Amino acid sequence: MNPPVLSIRNLSVSNRRTKQPSAVVQQISFNLNPGEVLAVVGESGCGKTKTAEAIMGLLPRDGWSVQADAIELDGSDLAKLPESGLRRVRGRKISMIFQEPLTALDPVFTAGNQLASIFRRHRGKTRSEAYQCSMEMLSKVGFADTRNVLKSYPHQLSGGMRQRVMIAMAMACRPRVLIADEPTTALDVTTQAQVLDQLTRLGQEYGTSILLITHDPGVVAQYCDRALVMLEGRIVEDANVRDLFARPQHDYTRRLLASVAGVGSG
Amino acid sequence: MTSPVLPLLSVRDLVVRYPARGHSGIPMTAVRGVSLEIAPAGIFGLVGESGSGKSSLAHAILHLSPPAGGEVLFRGQDLAAMKPSQLKAARRNIQLVFQDSLASLSPRRSVLQTLLEPLDHFRIGNPATRAEKAAMALETVGLDPALRHRYPQELSGGQKQRVALARALVAEPDLIIADEPLSSLDVSVQSRIIELILELREKLGVAFLFVSHDLSAVQRLADTVGVMYLGKMVESADTDTLFERPAHPYTRSLMAAVPVADPSHPRPAVLAGEPPSPLTPPSGCVFHMRCGDKIPICSTVVPNETFVCGETGMCEDSRRFKTISHRVRCHLWNVTKT
Numbered sequence: 001m002n003p004p005v006l007s008i009r010n011l012s013v014s015n016r017r018t019k020q021p022s023a024v025v026q027q028i029s030f031n032l033n034p035g036e037v038l039a040v041v042g043e044s045g046c047g048k049t050k051t052a053e054a055i056m057g058l059l060p061r062d063g064w065s066v067q068a069d070a071i072e073l074d075g076s077d078l079a080k081l082p083e084s085g086l087r088r089v090r091g092r093k094i095s096m097i098f099q100e101p102l103t104a105l106d107p108v109f110t111a112g113n114q115l116a117s118i119f120r121r122h123r124g125k126t127r128s129e130a131y132q133c134s135m136e137m138l139s140k141v142g143f144a145d146t147r148n149v150l151k152s153y154p155h156q157l158s159g160g161m162r163q164r165v166m167i168a169m170a171m172a173c174r175p176r177v178l179i180a181d182e183p184t185t186a187l188d189v190t191t192q193a194q195v196l197d198q199l200t201r202l203g204q205e206y207g208t209s210i211l212l213i214t215h216d217p218g219v220v221a222q223y224c225d226r227a228l229v230m231l232e233g234r235i236v237e238d239a240n241v242r243d244l245f246a247r248p249q250h251d252y253t254r255r256l257l258a259s260v261a262g263v264g265s266g
Numbered sequence: 267m268t269s270p271v272l273p274l275l276s277v278r279d280l281v282v283r284y285p286a287r288g289h290s291g292i293p294m295t296a297v298r299g300v301s302l303e304i305a306p307a308g309i310f311g312l313v314g315e316s317g318s319g320k321s322s323l324a325h326a327i328l329h330l331s332p333p334a335g336g337e338v339l340f341r342g343q344d345l346a347a348m349k350p351s352q353l354k355a356a357r358r359n360i361q362l363v364f365q366d367s368l369a370s371l372s373p374r375r376s377v378l379q380t381l382l383e384p385l386d387h388f389r390i391g392n393p394a395t396r397a398e399k400a401a402m403a404l405e406t407v408g409l410d411p412a413l414r415h416r417y418p419q420e421l422s423g424g425q426k427q428r429v430a431l432a433r434a435l436v437a438e439p440d441l442i443i444a445d446e447p448l449s450s451l452d453v454s455v456q457s458r459i460i461e462l463i464l465e466l467r468e469k470l471g472v473a474f475l476f477v478s479h480d481l482s483a484v485q486r487l488a489d490t491v492g493v494m495y496l497g498k499m500v501e502s503a504d505t506d507t508l509f510e511r512p513a514h515p516y517t518r519s520l521m522a523a524v525p526v527a528d529p530s531h532p533r534p535a536v537l538a539g540e541p542p543s544p545l546t547p548p549s550g551c552v553f554h555m556r557c558g559d560k561i562p563i564c565s566t567v568v569p570n571e572t573f574v575c576g577e578t579g580m581c582e583d584s585r586r587f588k589t590i591s592h593r594v595r596c597h598l599w600n601v602t603k604t
């Protein structure tokens with residue numbers, strides 16, 4: 001088997017300011033394999049987003065302490081990179097779709113500005129090529145009037161439209177690893193089906209592996225290969241999706257899956 | 267239309283329009299004549315396409331962006347014509363939970379301060395009972411009391427979302443307009459909150475306009491459901507009817523696209539065809555560009571809103587008296603689908 005694209009060894013995250021008795025992420029280890037879509041599920045507040053932000057190197061060092069034996073992306077250890085090196089990796093080799101689109105998009109630039117600049121910066125496109133690519137990317141995430149979306153400022157877009165603009169931005173740089181933190185919470189299920197289809201197709205086309213944080217067991221079952229179940233900062237189960245649904249091992253996983261049985265699956 | 271009780275909220279032919287973007291000049295009509303009614307203690311579930319105008323409708327009800335047409339009556343009174351003192355009372359009685367919960371919470375207020383703010387502002391109770399009410403609201407949304415001194419930026423996505431919901435609950439309003447209030451929550455927390463909302467409705471008689479993409483949450487919570495597509499309400503009915511006998515092809519596509527929590531089940535199919543543009547809405551039926559059932563007149567003639575089943579008659583389908591009507595905008599409304 002090919003070596004993992006992303007390999008996390010003993011990652012712990014704790015906050016320096018609030019004196020919490022225990023770290024919000026505690027000694028977690030996992031691998032993300034080439035072309036894989038790996039789900040991360042778990043109760044609200046269990047540490048999913050902090051895990052993602054720690055991998056991306058986005059936690060401010062004065063407020064947070066991040067410890068890990070290794071955060072290896074394609075064999076190089078991100079934990080040992082200085083901030084300048086991390087910045088080069090982010091957006092090019094690893095990118096993230098944030099849980100809160102409004103805080104991740106820049107309010108003073110149009111969606112077109114923000115999307116096209118990624119094509120120019122990371123993919124070396126000219127201004128007019130970047131514009132063309134932006135329109136294509138937007139139609140992949142379900143927009144009809146792409147010209148109008150490009151002209152829009154984030155506040156002029158609906159919640160789900162912002163989320164799709166952010167997904168388009170993350171896909172634009174064709175990263176090796178994409179971390180998607182609840183990427184479809186503001187989408188209706190028909191749009192969600194289209195967007196997740198495109199996202200998983202990305203993996204096949206550009207060789208992007210995806211870490212997909214979600215609370216929807218339906219999304220795990222339909223779009224993911226493997227799943228990590230987190231509980232209070234730890235990974236309590238790491239299984240391929242078929243096994244997870246057929247033979248959940250941990251008590252918490254069983255409860256999680258039992259609570260969806262019969263709902264919405266009629 | 268006569269209802270047995272005066273509706274708490276009644277929205278008639280509401281239109282919301284936004285100015286043109288950039289230099290080319292077509293304004294965009296986000297809500298194109300939507301009507302709905304919510305009875306006291308009623309729960310109206312609003313679902314629909316991303317960008318179909320649900321949040322615009324929610325905001326226009328509160329006049330956060332003034333409607334370009336139509337009217338909004340709260341207990342029979344036009345909000346636009348209210349005196350300042352009445353408006354203040356109405357503001358207390360209608361609470362909004364914004365879709366972007368983080369953006370709506372002040373970074374300078376702790377969780378507890380956030381919850382006390384509306385109580386102080388509207389002078390509800392005395393300082394002791396206020397603290398008690400705040401604690402109860404936290405419990406309702408399942409937030410650990412230890413988090414009450416945290417600031418929003420120190421909370422997870424789902425924790426912030428629950429603070430926003432608790433802030434709306436704490437003022438004990440008559441109506442809560444909740445725009446995707448549960449979207450970041452895991453299934454078990456969601457279930458608990460749904461149970462508690464139903465309990466609050468029984469106990470306090472609070473009504474909800476519940477905007478959500480989660481069809482199973484809507485099914486459990488709502489009495490009535492409306493489905494929006496491109497600025498129009500294409501179907502509405504009581505919850506059982508809507509889920510058992512959806513009459514509009516878009517409603518059926520939505521139901522078919524819910525991903526099933528079973529890996530051996532096939533993925534939901536992606537809707538064929540181009541989504542329509544709200545700037546240049548299609549002629550005829552709003553859904554004809556993607557509808558698998560369309561017939562020639564669909565692309566030229568706008569389907570009228572039809573009562574599949576009127577409110578004061580025997581419902582042909584279920585052979586029962588219905589209190590709420592099933593309405594649909596589709597030329598094929600009476601063609602039975604299996």
Ligand SMILES: Nc1ncnc2c1ncn2[C@@H]1O[C@H](COP(=O)(O)OP(=O)(O)OP(=O)(O)O)[C@@H](O)[C@H]1O
Binds near residue numbers: 043050051099
């Ligand atoms: N600045 C902070 N200071 C202290 N604790 C924090 C801070 N930010 C987050 N936390 C805590 O860290 C824990 C993990 O947060 P994280 O955002 O990773 O949760 P999550 O699993 O993504 O949850 P959700 O599904 O609700 O988004 C939470 O319990 C949260 O309260």
Ligand SMILES: Nc1ncnc2c1ncn2[C@@H]1O[C@H](COP(=O)(O)OP(=O)(O)OP(=O)(O)O)[C@@H](O)[C@H]1O
Binds near residue numbers: 159161285315
């Ligand atoms: N402040 C605004 N200025 C200009 N246009 C806006 C504004 N708010 C929304 N729109 C536009 O109005 C339309 C409807 O948006 P709205 O936010 O009401 O949709 P929605 O149904 O809530 O979608 P979602 O499910 O994605 O949140 C969209 O085309 C959007 O671009």
Ligand code: SF4
Binds near residue numbers: 516555559
């Ligand atoms: S009116 Fe025609 S196009 Fe529109 S939903 Fe009905 S069948 Fe489909």
Ligand SMILES: [Mg+2]
Binds near residue numbers: 048049050181422
């Ligand atoms: Mg999170």
Ligand SMILES: [Mg+2]
Binds near residue numbers: 159160320322365445
């Ligand atoms: Mg919205």
